Amino acid sequence: MSALWTSGTALAAVGGSSSGSAWEGSGVSIDTRTLEPGDLFVALRDRRDGHDFVAEAFRKGAAAALVSRVPGDVGRDACLLICDDVQAGLERLAAASRSRTDAKLVAVTGSAGKTSTKEMLRHVLGRQGRTHASEASFNNHWGVPLTLARMPPDADYAVIEIGMNRPGEIAPLARMARPHVAIVTTVAPAHLEAFSGIEEIAIEKGSIFQGLEPGGVAVFNADVETAPILEAEARLHAARQVGFGECAQAVLRAERMTLTAEASVVEGRLDDGSFLMKIGAPGRHLAMNAMSAIGAASLAGADLDIAVCDIGSWRVPKGRGRHETILLDPVDNLGIELIDDAFNANPASMAAALEVLAVTQPAAGTGRAAAGRRIAILGDMLELGSGEALLHAQLADHPAMERIDRVICVGQRVRALHDALPGERQGPWVRTAEELAETVHRHLSAGDVVLVKGSKGSRASLVAEAIRALGKVHAGDEQKELD
Known part of the structure; x- marks a missing residue:
């Protein structure tokens, strides 16, 4: 397989200068945690300065590193591509890739x-x-x-x-x-x-x-x-x-x-x-x-x-509306259907998820409740500006809510929705996803269909993971895993 980048093609694309011997790279990485041997490591500055990880990248097998300064903890013969600005260098690499x-x-x-x-x-x-x-x-x-x-x-x-x-x-x-x-x-x-x-x-x-x-x-x-x-x-x-x-x-x-x-x-x-x-x-x-x-x-x-x-x-990716059966008792085939849509949320995607929950049929008479219920666990929607309280509260009037039995709200912003819900639909309000993850099992019963959704910053995914941990997962792709 031919190289994705070589020392020559990368230098021609990025400009600047280089050090070390000739190299060939099979990929491009910005994260040493996922870096593969043969990758060109790009030392971006974000929450952390990528230059602090160049030595680690080489230890993990990086072919070379794109940097704006020579880190003090790398060898003098290290294969470096040196430019004034690493972000700009990455963009020039992208432009060259697009052109070819x-x-x-x-x-x-x-x-x-x-x-x-x-x-x-x-x-x-x-x-x-x-x-x-x-x-x-x-x-x-x-x-x-x-x-x-x-x-x-x-x-x-x-x-x-x-x-x-x-x-x-x-x-x-x-x-x-x-x-x-x-x-x-x-x-x-x-x-x-x-x-x-x-x-x-x-x-x-x-x-x-x-x-x-x-x-x-x-x-x-x-x-x-x-x-x-x-x-x-x-x-x-x-x-x-x-x-x-x-x-x-x-x-x-x-x-x-x-x-x-x-x-x-x-x-x-x-x-x-x-x-x-x-x-x-x-x-x-x-x-x-x-x-x-x-x-x-x-x-x-x-x-x-x-x-x-x-x-x-095609199958729905994890966290974006995937349906999974959580087996609480594999012998008696008792479980909860989890709709994991916890990756992110805004008013439009929240409404779409509620519509899916509304048409999903719970199982009847298998748990503590007389019949399975449709339960929505909803976290904050972030970055909505000054009208955020109204946008949360308006979800209470969405037509899909008529078919949802219980709404559990988690987060400060979604308190506006909790307060707008009628009493028969109003579940508990919980301050943080971490708190709800510890107690969510108390609110669920075999036969329930449970939607979990919220903005990424609401950490609603913690609640989805806690529900998975209640039993054995049977995902839509028929793969089984024990969390």
């Missing part, structure tokens, strides 16, 4: 559904060619260039996730990625601390289209209130504009949708062709994400019919 590939590149942003859509694209495109995609949620000022720098030159497709926390962040990353197809999954109240309103969020999301290659295609959610803003941005920068959704204006349109607790089926149309798509996961939001993914795959040159078939074998 013929891969069709799809970029994804949105207030919710970015990572799920990216993973769907990875799945369907990976069946039709060598596909490179962002790891985890590497979607920020270092995640995007890192993903590009890791891209194999012979990739057929690439999928880049782009996120933001404040205005002006998406367009530079999109221009770095230079996608052939760019997707805006949805626009919703998120990161409102940094924006004046949802219209400004839509403008920022739509700025992904500024990075499109000549002849590029803009794919955007045509059902959202801010669709006209997205379409206007698309017309400025894209050769073709493709709205997706259920509305009559959508070019990529869901003409009929069937949603069950186990699956979502869409009868859809793209241009003059029709398709029947099924995914093994519940939820309108996931069905819409899947439709945008197969549409974008087709617009990037993949075969639509094959993509429609392959999306059926």
Whole structure:
């Protein structure tokens, strides 16, 4: 296998100077905890200064290190690539990587559904060619260039996730990625601390289209209130504009949708062709994400019919709405169904998760309760600005709440939702996820369906892990593990 980077190609891309002998690198790493032998270690400065870990990187087998100064604890013959600014050096490495590939590149942003859509694209495109995609949620000022720098030159497709926390962040990353197809999954109240309103969020999301290659295609959610803003941005920068959704204006349109607790089926149309798509996961939001993914795959040159078939074998990642059965008593087959959606939350994704819980059927008469219950364990939604209390409280009036038996709230901000709930639905309010993780078993019974969701900073994932620890997990992929 040919090297991803050599001392010569990396120096030509980054500039600066080098030391040590010639080297070949098989990957790029910014974290010594996950570094593989042969990686180029990039000594970024973030919460910690990466220069403090260069020696450790070499001990773990790094081929070379990209630095802005020579660390005092490395040998004089160390293979170093020295530049004025490591972040800028990584970005130049990314630009060189992007320039040397013929891969069709799809970029994804949105207030919710970015990572799920990216993973769907990875799945369907990976069946039709060598596909490179962002790891985890590497979607920020270092995640995007890192993903590009890791891209194999012979990739057929690439999928880049782009996120933001404040205005002006998406367009530079999109221009770095230079996608052939760019997707805006949805626009919703998120990161409102940094924006004046949802219209400004839509403008920022739509700025992904500024990075499109000549002849590029803009794919955007045509059902959202801010669709006209997205379409206007698309017309400025894209050769073709493709709205997706259920509305009559959508070019990529869901003409009929069937949603069950186990699956979502869409009868859809793209241009003059029709398709029947099924995914093994519940939820309108996931069905819409899947439709945008197969549409974008087709617009990037993949075969639509094959993509429609392959999306059926995609599975929800951990923490993003995956359904798992927690066996409390394997002998009697008594358990809890966990919906782990604890990775992140905003009002739109919270509403989508509640809708999934509402259609998921609990088991009857197997536990302490006379029948299984639908229980929502909800953590804080962060970065919502001055209107955060109202946005939390409004969830109490969501139609899906009518089918939910009990809501347990954890965190200071979600207290507003707790106070707005009717008494028969109001579970306990708990100050921290750590406290609830210790006592969550007291609130659950065999037969219950339990949704866990909250912003990453709410640490709702601790509660999901505590529920897993109650028994043996049977995940959707049929793999079993004992936590």
